[in-house]
Amino acid sequence: MAHGHKSDEKIVFVGDSRVRAKSSRMIPQDFSAYPGKSEVFIPNFLLKEWMVGAVVLVGILVLVMSEAAPLGYPADPTNTQFIPMPDWYFLFMYQLLKYPYTSNHFVVLGTLGVPGIAFGGLLLAPFLDTGKERRFYRRPIASALMGLSLVACIYLTVVSWHHYQVELKEKGIIPEHIKREEEMHANKGKEGGGSAPKPGAQAAAIVAPDDPAAELYKKSTCIACHGGELKGMPASGIPALRGVGDKHSKDEILGIIKKGQGNMTAQYDANIKQGLTDADIDKIADWLSRQKKQ
Incomplete structure (x- = not known):
């Protein structure tokens, strides 16, 4: 490079900043x-x-x-009828933990041992199977283990779902997301396309709250589910008892207490163990039959 203004100064090139043009295309x-x-x-x-x-x-x-994703009701820890189920891709693990050798005293084996071996083997597969053969029938050990794992996952998933359907049928339970969707469509049909209650609509008031039978009701097993205010837990499928007299007579209520109905089991013997007598249960049934909408 030139460092002065003299015309006879020697010029030295120390580099070339020009971009060279490519003479040919990039060859893969x-x-x-x-x-x-x-x-x-x-x-x-x-x-x-x-x-x-x-x-x-x-x-x-x-x-x-x-x-839209199917949604159930808000979580309710007091709902004993709810059957928890994982997402479909965890059903095989859910079923695996039902077996005696992976639960109870062996729960660590079921939750850490078996999955750890399975997924650990999958992660280490590239290091354990270093053969250059790519055709699966030329790799019998790796192919057999993969096939066995696939069959086991499919079998456990199908069995888990089958047991769930059988349990729903035996207990007469409708899954919450299905029940909620049905209620939403029913409300839309009744209220002209909206799921919110009509303005001004109020729940029926408790009839004769000072009746002696009301105190007997508080000592009965009914209060555990239907509550002291007779509001029940509609989100869990437990109906309110306010207005129950419009649906059932005294004799019908007594029959429900003695024989049960739907998801509700017979409560007669349990109430007797609570210290109530036949006369007390009769008074409770009579009081409930008077719970009508005003």
Whole structure:
């Protein structure tokens, strides 16, 4: 480089900052010597994977926005009829923990041992199986273990769902998300398209709250579910007793106490153990039959 203004000063070039023009196109690397490989992983193969993942993600988002997730009622720890169920992809683990050798005294084996071996083996598979053969029938050990795991997951998932359906049928339970959706459609039909209650609508008041039978009711087993205010727990499927006299007579209420109805079991013997007599139960049934909307 020149460092002065003299015309005869020697000029020394120490570098060339000019960008050289490419004389030919970029030629992809030749992978013919590597069986099974056809392109570089970064960026060619990785870019294709990202594009496929983006398309799948958009499809999932469209399904989520078009079909609302089924929701049940708010969690109620006092609802003994609720059957908790995990998401479908955990049903196989849910069923596995039902067996004697993975529960009770062996719960650590079921929750940590078996899953740890399964998923740990999956993570270590690339390091344990280092063979160059890519055809599954030429890799009998890895293929057999993978097939066995797949069959086990499918079997446990199907059995778990079958047991759940049988339990619902035996107990006469309607899943909360189905019940809530039915109630929503019913309210829309009754109220002209809205699920909120009509303005001014109020619950029926308690009839004869000072009656001696009201004190007997508080000593009975009925109060545990229907509450001291007779409001019940509609979210858990337990109806309110306010206005029950419009639906059932005294004899019918006595029959429900002695024989049960729906999810409610017979309460007669339990009330006798509580210290109530036949006359007390008769007074309670008579008082409940007078609970009518005014």
